[in-house]
Amino acid sequence: MRRQLRKWLEKGKRPFIVCDESHRIKNRKSKVSRAMRMLATYCQYKLALTGTPIAAKLEEFWPQFDFIDPTIFGRWAAKTDRFGHLLGPPGFQEQYCVKGGFMGRKIIGDKNLKTFHRKLDSRFHRVELEAVKLVPTQFDPDNIVRFDLIESRSHYESMEKKFMVEIEHAMQKIKVRTIDPKTGKVKFILRQRTRVVAPLALTLGMKLHQLSGGFILDEEKNIHRIGFEKLTHVGALLLSLGRVPTVVIVRFIPELNMVASLAQRLGRTVTLVSGKHEFKGFTTDVCVVQIRSGVSVDLSRAEEIIFNSWGYSLIDFLQAKSRILSYTSIRARYHYLIANHTIDEELYRAVTEKVSFANLVVNKLRRK
Secondary structure (H helix, E strand, O other): OHHHHHHHHOOOOEEEEEEEOHHHHOOOOOHHHHHHHHHHOOEEEEEEEOOOOOOOOHHHHHHHHHHHOOOOOOOOOOOEOOOOOEOOOOOHHHHHEEEEOHHHOEEEEEOOHHHHHHHHHHHOOOOOHHHHOOOOOEEOOOEEEEEOOOOOHHHHHHHHHHHHHHHHHHHOEEEEEEEOOOOOOEEEEEEEOHHHHHHHHHHHHHHHHHHHOOEEEOOOOOEEEOOOHHHHHHHHHHHHHOOOOEEEEEOOHHHHHHHHHHHHHOOOOEEEEEOOEOOOOOOOOEEEEEHHHOOOOOOOOOOEEEEOOOOOOHHHHHHHHHOOOOOOOOEEEEEEEEEOOOHHHHHHHHHHOOOOHHHHHHHHHHHO
């Protein structure tokens, strides 16, 4: 397939290429991002479409604009000699990124924002849905449903204590061999293993999130049910909403199946949206959506959306919220299920306050 595509492209310039959901190429190192930017070089006109161009970092703009026109922001990094001296014009990271951290390799901030926005505005056209609608959408106040874990509390606390030990171990400082830039002599410094802690926090947070939902997966991917608290509140919400078309957002496939089974027992017809289910339209009472599979799916028939669980990705969260909005929607209300004193609280803060979920998890476990 790759050879056939390359041969087809090499026959000559193609007139037009469109990258829908261009935030999917925001990671400049990913294979998808590199492939899309390569395809764009064979096309005369390019168009990128997205509702959420970046999650938090300015650098996420660069791959999308490199796809549109590489001359806008230039290369990602300037060419340098072995001593770090520039051999050409500065790249995006030299012009707009502030670097620091260990060996000055980590991007810690932004700079030259006026110049950046001037270039951005030359090719960036933003249209908000509410600005082009004849009748604005009425957003009812968010309904945050809080509840206590009872059946699964002991399991949750037991796993949380285990994770606290793992986080503390990962946070221990290690001895690193380095060279003093002033004297040129070898020396040893103590440095925290931050690269290890962040992925660990995300993994541990995912397992705690499964527990707050009333289940856990073992090493063989077998599902073990340990509580029904969250599922009970989903059922109560569905009953209170009646036959109003409703969307339920879940993070994990076991939750998708549990919520669908519950809705059917309540006499509701159900549509499933996930990587394993082909979406043919939303014509039922309830649509249960795995959050990462609901991109570009029109669920605007619903006015109510229940967030049973969600991930730490701000883009996935905002995309999920927008699924029930359209040119004709006149009302929308969001419901959030949050188990008290669990990882649910950190996940809600991460997506609503736009802060790092990994840092929230580490800080919470260390406070305990």
